[in-house]
Amino acid sequence: MSVAKPLPHDAARLHVTGAARYVDDIPTPAGTLHLAFGTSEIAHGRIVAMDLNAVRAAPGVALVVTAEDLPFANDVSPSPAPEPLLATGEVHFMGQPLFLVVAESHLAARKAARLAKVEYEERPAILSIDEALAAGSRFEEGPRVYARGDAAGAIAKAVHVLEGSVEIGGQEHFYLEGQAALALPHEGGDMVVHSSSQHPTEIQHKVADALGLPMNAVRCEVRRMGGGFGGKESQGNALACAAAVAARATGRACAMRYDRDDDMVITGKRHDFRIDYRVGVDAGGRIEGIEFVQLCRCGWSMDLSLPVADRAMLHADNAYYLPNVRIESHRLRTNTQSATAFRGFGGPQGMFGMERVMDHIAHALGMDPVALRRANYYEAARGGGAAPAPDGAPRGISAKMKTGAELTSRAAAPGTGRRYGGAYSPENARPRTLTPYHMEVEDFILHDLTERLLATSDYRARAEAVAAFNAGNAVLKKGIAFSPVKFGISFTLTHLNQAGALVHVYQDGSVHMNHGGTEMGQGLFQKVAQVAAARFGVEVDRVKITATDTGKVPNTSATAASSGSDLNGMAVQAACDTIRDRLAAFVAEGYQADPATVRFEDGKVHVGGEALAFEAVVKDAYMNRISLSATGFYKTPKIVWDRIRGEGRPFFYFAYGAAVTEVVIDTLTGENRILRADILHDCGASLNPALDIGQIEGGYVQGAGWLTTEELVWDGKGRLRTHAPSTYKIPACSDRPDIFNVALWDGANREETVYRSKAVGEPPLMLGISAWLALSNACAAAGPGWPDLQAPATPEAVLAAVTRARA
Amino acid sequence: MADVAMNVNGEAVRAELPDNTLLVDFLRETLGLTGTHVGCETSQCGACVVHLDGEAIKSCSVLAASVAGRAVTTIEGLADGDALHPMQAAFNAHHGLQCGFCTPGMIMAGVDMVRRYRASGEALDEAAIRHELEGNICRCTGYHNIVRAIDAAAKAM
Numbered sequence A: 001m002s003v004a005k006p007l008p009h010d011a012a013r014l015h016v017t018g019a020a021r022y023v024d025d026i027p028t029p030a031g032t033l034h035l036a037f038g039t040s041e042i043a044h045g046r047i048v049a050m051d052l053n054a055v056r057a058a059p060g061v062a063l064v065v066t067a068e069d070l071p072f073a074n075d076v077s078p079s080p081a082p083e084p085l086l087a088t089g090e091v092h093f094m095g096q097p098l099f100l101v102v103a104e105s106h107l108a109a110r111k112a113a114r115l116a117k118v119e120y121e122e123r124p125a126i127l128s129i130d131e132a133l134a135a136g137s138r139f140e141e142g143p144r145v146y147a148r149g150d151a152a153g154a155i156a157k158a159v160h161v162l163e164g165s166v167e168i169g170g171q172e173h174f175y176l177e178g179q180a181a182l183a184l185p186h187e188g189g190d191m192v193v194h195s196s197s198q199h200p201t202e203i204q205h206k207v208a209d210a211l212g213l214p215m216n217a218v219r220c221e222v223r224r225m226g227g228g229f230g231g232k233e234s235q236g237n238a239l240a241c242a243a244a245v246a247a248r249a250t251g252r253a254c255a256m257r258y259d260r261d262d263d264m265v266i267t268g269k270r271h272d273f274r275i276d277y278r279v280g281v282d283a284g285g286r287i288e289g290i291e292f293v294q295l296c297r298c299g300w301s302m303d304l305s306l307p308v309a310d311r312a313m314l315h316a317d318n319a320y321y322l323p324n325v326r327i328e329s330h331r332l333r334t335n336t337q338s339a340t341a342f343r344g345f346g347g348p349q350g351m352f353g354m355e356r357v358m359d360h361i362a363h364a365l366g367m368d369p370v371a372l373r374r375a376n377y378y379e380a381a382r383g384g385g386a387a388p389a390p391d392g393a394p395r396g397i398s399a400k401m402k403t404g405a406e407l408t409s410r411a412a413a414p415g416t417g418r419r420y421g422g423a424y425s426p427e428n429a430r431p432r433t434l435t436p437y438h439m440e441v442e443d444f445i446l447h448d449l450t451e452r453l454l455a456t457s458d459y460r461a462r463a464e465a466v467a468a469f470n471a472g473n474a475v476l477k478k479g480i481a482f483s484p485v486k487f488g489i490s491f492t493l494t495h496l497n498q499a500g501a502l503v504h505v506y507q508d509g510s511v512h513m514n515h516g517g518t519e520m521g522q523g524l525f526q527k528v529a530q531v532a533a534a535r536f537g538v539e540v541d542r543v544k545i546t547a548t549d550t551g552k553v554p555n556t557s558a559t560a561a562s563s564g565s566d567l568n569g570m571a572v573q574a575a576c577d578t579i580r581d582r583l584a585a586f587v588a589e590g591y592q593a594d595p596a597t598v599r600f601e602d603g604k605v606h607v608g609g610e611a612l613a614f615e616a617v618v619k620d621a622y623m624n625r626i627s628l629s630a631t632g633f634y635k636t637p638k639i640v641w642d643r644i645r646g647e648g649r650p651f652f653y654f655a656y657g658a659a660v661t662e663v664v665i666d667t668l669t670g671e672n673r674i675l676r677a678d679i680l681h682d683c684g685a686s687l688n689p690a691l692d693i694g695q696i697e698g699g700y701v702q703g704a705g706w707l708t709t710e711e712l713v714w715d716g717k718g719r720l721r722t723h724a725p726s727t728y729k730i731p732a733c734s735d736r737p738d739i740f741n742v743a744l745w746d747g748a749n750r751e752e753t754v755y756r757s758k759a760v761g762e763p764p765l766m767l768g769i770s771a772w773l774a775l776s777n778a779c780a781a782a783g784p785g786w787p788d789l790q791a792p793a794t795p796e797a798v799l800a801a802v803t804r805a806r807a
Numbered sequence B: 001m002a003d004v005a006m007n008v009n010g011e012a013v014r015a016e017l018p019d020n021t022l023l024v025d026f027l028r029e030t031l032g033l034t035g036t037h038v039g040c041e042t043s044q045c046g047a048c049v050v051h052l053d054g055e056a057i058k059s060c061s062v063l064a065a066s067v068a069g070r071a072v073t074t075i076e077g078l079a080d081g082d083a084l085h086p087m088q089a090a091f092n093a094h095h096g097l098q099c100g101f102c103t104p105g106m107i108m109a110g111v112d113m114v115r116r117y118r119a120s121g122e123a124l125d126e127a128a129i130r131h132e133l134e135g136n137i138c139r140c141t142g143y144h145n146i147v148r149a150i151d152a153a154a155k156a157m
């Protein structure tokens, strides 16, 4: 069967020969025009005058478009709050598109865009979290709060109380292929748009609005992206609308791509956060009560910030049971690029906040950080998270006993004079399975997964070796850290959890497959093709993978929230099964067999003791007028969610993983490197282990990059100073760990997902948190103080933390 | 304007180009060889690596006119008909790519480093491969499989 095989990426051969086409590689008609935006040079103010005469007169310029020239909607927002394609009077960040230049070449358009003379009435810019808080500049009326129990009361009664605050920097996507779109005018005013987008339906919708057309007059096609990471969920709207408007106005094909600098200056990035926390723990380190204040810098427009901030709240627990909890989230509006989706979608920031608290508790109480985490874990799933136990079975007794035993052994550790229980024993008598948002965690596998990773990574011996190394070295200090990941799978906007597919079987037995998911390198197309091949019992090379096309499958959701193969795999499976059922009924009739006994395997159709070639059955079915085309549809079951109250079941299931990272720092310079990373990650029953491991390796490095080398710097005027790879440091090949061991946890999803697999796009990014924790651990080895390391842990941040540890 | 003639992937090509035409634009736009990609335009990312007289260069920072009369090999010129170059085969077999945007540049850089190390007699070990890839960014893979692919190809070349 094709499922579960480690097949290469479907386009691998095209990629290694340079034949794979991205948007900017599509051959364009003669006379194609090229676009560039003229952008704002201030962060906040009013446009007093805009003199574009020199732009219009520049060589090669065909057309210049301002907001007044837009015939229909001037809106590229993915949210209910509008976001203009071109500024209308007010400007809100440095880099905001003001006007559009349409010219004979990319270079001519860019050069002309520089010739504008814009006069502004500058206003004070709100740039930082504190400035936004002081000015009350925010989205939504006030902070959103999710709470359960009495956090303040529990903290007041706790044995130990800690508080702190941590800054978490944003992150530039740096998809290697910049944003791009190509609009081709068709007859009768119709428009076809090729876009490097994770969300073709959104492109179709926004372009239709910009042209004053119904959606059926616009078709969007996406064959592939050169990386997306969330940065192409909404940020491609502007280019697609601009190209379509220009194509309508000129009657010529219009292409737009951002130069790398423009891309970094114009488009949104990962939200940066500050998280303030206060936690009360018992003598054994168990959390009794916790309060988080998540301050989220959203930039100037709403974009996807509300669901991002929601997801940060939904991951504030990470893997830990919080008996009394309050999470307060502020969505702050600033005069900077509009922060947007980025792999993890707020989840990483929320989870980082929790891991930071764990790090702080372990340091303050002098506890073993792994034992501390395990003591706070959610209770193990009945039946190990793979299948539900019969009702009435005692819940997680063994796990509770294990935890109890650990606590007993820890009681001898310094600073832990008291065992848990006492004041909060009624709380502890309850199963420790309820999240802060009132969803039961039914599939918690981290107890076993942790145990295995500690063994395979040789954690204990290495932790001792690190301590011995640190005792003998004054300048270099090593650190080692373990961190777990529990990540919720589903869009929190419930209606987005749907997908469609279209499958044709041609008379020669070849299969044509289409679905609403987009390919950005993650291997979605191959995984889904493996599903289709498995349904028909044929080899995967019989399945043709085709570009995502709003004309084939309508009303699609973004390929986001790690949902690509979960949703589209199921939709394709449904479409294939419709055709398969028709074929089974047809051959069964000929053989007087029960259609349910017909099997599709090894390229054959097995019926009544015979094995018929698949293509022969297809041919025969065609001759007998059986329909060989079907659509498929899937919607995720079980989810219900009230985002205002913060109650319900937002996630179908959780994906898990854990990592151990070892680092070394130079305490004189703050320089640091990752020496080794060991990862054990849960993909359920993997659809393609090679592709999944690739996602894990890439996710870890991207996550570690976010928290170490990748630093975004804005100056006091709101100008992004890190707008090129020369100043913004993406992990290079030499930055990845010297030793990098990645393994898949072997276990089926307990929920009925496609072949019991689990989503893998986002969760592994958060394994990178272990690299940051290891750096914190190394800083702490420099002295007795709390290093209070911030993120990203650049050499400067490490040096500051070392200084604090020594103070 | 400049009259530029050179050899690209074994064929003589000639064109009238504005003086400031970059080699990468000549390859992509004039010749339609879009396998060479542009990731940064500022010689940082390595997506645009091609071979000039057999040596790796970043074609985003070279004027076409400045390499007139010389031989350029792009990713499209690496395979021998249908038979992949060992470096291409290794990237395919070892999952050395995801979105594939960095791949042509990685492969061209990989071939160049194997040749150079062979010529100098130095060992191209894992540490050397990583060091050599300093000028090639991949945002997707975490580099692990890229290093494996180059290592495997070095043995097969």
Ligand code: FES
Residues within 6 Å of the ligand: B037, B038, B039, B040, B041, B042, B043, B044, B045, B046, B047, B048, B049, B058, B059, B060, B061
């Ligand atoms: S495009 Fe040439 S190095 Fe990036």
Ligand code: FES
Residues within 6 Å of the ligand: A176, A226, A227, A521, B096, B097, B098, B099, B100, B101, B102, B103, B137, B138, B139, B140, B141
């Ligand atoms: S595979 Fe996407 S950048 Fe390398």
